[in-house]
Amino acid sequence: MTSRGTRLRQRRSGWPALASFALAALLAGCAAAPEAPAGAHQARDFAALDRFVRREMEAAGVPGLAIAVLRDGRIVHQGAYGVKHAANREPVTPDTLFEAASLSKPVFAAFVVLQAEQGLLDLDRPLYRYLPHPDLAGDPRHRRLTARMVLAHASGLPNWRQDTGGELKFLFEPGTRFGYSGEAYEYLKDVLKHLLGVDDAGLQARLEADVFGPIGAPSMRYTWDASIPARKAYGHRGGTPTDNHRHDDGFGASYTLHATASDYARFLAMLARPGRDRAPAVARLLAIQRDLPHEEGELHRSLGFPVKATARGLRYYHAGNNGDFRAYCHLYPGRGDGVVLFGNADNLFSSGLAQRILERLEEPWFYM
Structure with a gap:
């Protein structure tokens, strides 16, 4: 039987085609993002946004959606729309969990960079010096692959080994080309587990202590546990709920x-308002x-993150595709x-719904 994680790896693409105590000390001043009370005009604006989203969701046939909007580093709006499951009609709420899909990568990247800031690893030291990859050790290119290359998607590895007939192999010299790769992130995860001396559950616990707790997001989880099912939305394909309610137990x-x-x-x-103690690590991440x-x-x-220059400044962005879940x-x-x-x-992307919502949020009136 094919596992949930294998099915995901077979179909996923990213863009539609944080040492222990020392690290905890680094983040100790990281308060949860404040939620800003909306002024009267802003409340009207968000009420209009909610109406717009509900109307467009119905037209697009997207069952459930959650939105959070930041202004000046503060959460100014949380929107929950539609249903978790098209058949039982249980509504999406602000506490509903979604699969973040490839939005998992920037969070893990921040964890890695914070570990590097504390001296656990060097972003430019070849990863094989920490932990050789058993499937790549015979290829001399393996000795050139670094964490920096992995995080910037220049590893030379395929997105998933299924893309190369099930064999994990280099497609090009590490550091010479762009090539989006989930496999490279999983290798880097194994290196971190080795250096920290933890298993998947221990890695999740480290992120909870060092990242998720300090930012006020204790429900963020890479590993599956009993707290997830009652809160999680179901994925849908063609408007029909799928059976993909649980991913692999492991840390992806x-x-x-x-x-x-x-x-x-x-x-x-x-990332936007890191505070003095965390600013160097965040600057390193976003450089x-x-x-x-x-x-x-x-x-x-x-x-x-990929980065684009826009009229409003540098935009750091990411998209995610877990098949029956989409994220941006x-x-x-x-x-x-x-x-x-x-x-x-x-169909969050293919229906144009995500683009229409983002265009609405970029309209000048929204920033008044």
């Missing part, structure tokens, strides 16, 4: 994160990797403005 750095939209917005808020290749159409990549986020770090969209359907 590139795709298994569960979160609410506001949980994820709190992570973005930490544009000018010496590494990038995907056509991007300004460059940071360690975890972006952040303007200088402004502290951002948005998170989580949907429980395969």
Whole structure:
């Protein structure tokens, strides 16, 4: 029987095609993102947004959606729309968990960079010096692969080994080209587990202590547990609920994160307003990797996000596709403005719904 995680890896793409005590001390000043009370005009604006989203969801046939909006590093709106399951009609609420899909990657990237800031690993030291990969050790290119290359998607590895007939192998010299890779993130996860001396559950516990707790998002989880099912939305394909309510029990750095939209917005808020103690690590995470290749159409990549130049400044963004779940986020770090969209359907992007919502949120009146 094919596992849930294997099915995900077979179909997933990213864009539609944080040492222990020392690290905890680093984040000790990280308060949860404040939620700003809306002024009268802003409340009217968000009421109009809610009406717009509900109308457009119905037209697009998207069952459930959650939105969180950041302004100046504060959550100013949380929207929950539609249903968790098209048949039983249980409503989506602000506490509903969605699969964050490839939005898992920036959170894990932040964890890695924070570990590097504390000296656990060197982003530019070849990963094999920490932990050789058993499937790659025979290829000399393995000795050139670094964490920085992995985080910037220049590893040379395929997205998933299923893409190369089930064999994990290099497609090009590490560091020479852009190539989106979930497999590379999973190798880096194994390196972190080795260096920290933990298993999957221990890695999840480390993120809870060092990241999720300090930002006020304790329900964010990479590993499955009994707290998830009652809160989680079901995925849908063609408007029909699927049986994919549970991913693998293990920790998938590139795709298994569960979160609410506001949980994820709190992570973005930490990046936008990190505070003095955390600013160096966040600056390192968001620094544009000018010496590494990038995907056509991007300004460059940071360690975890693609980056585009816009009229409003640099936009850091990411999309996620777990088949029957879709996700998107972006952040303007200088402004502290951002948005998170989580949907429980395969057509959040293809229907144009996500684009229409994002265009609405980018309209000038929305920033008055």
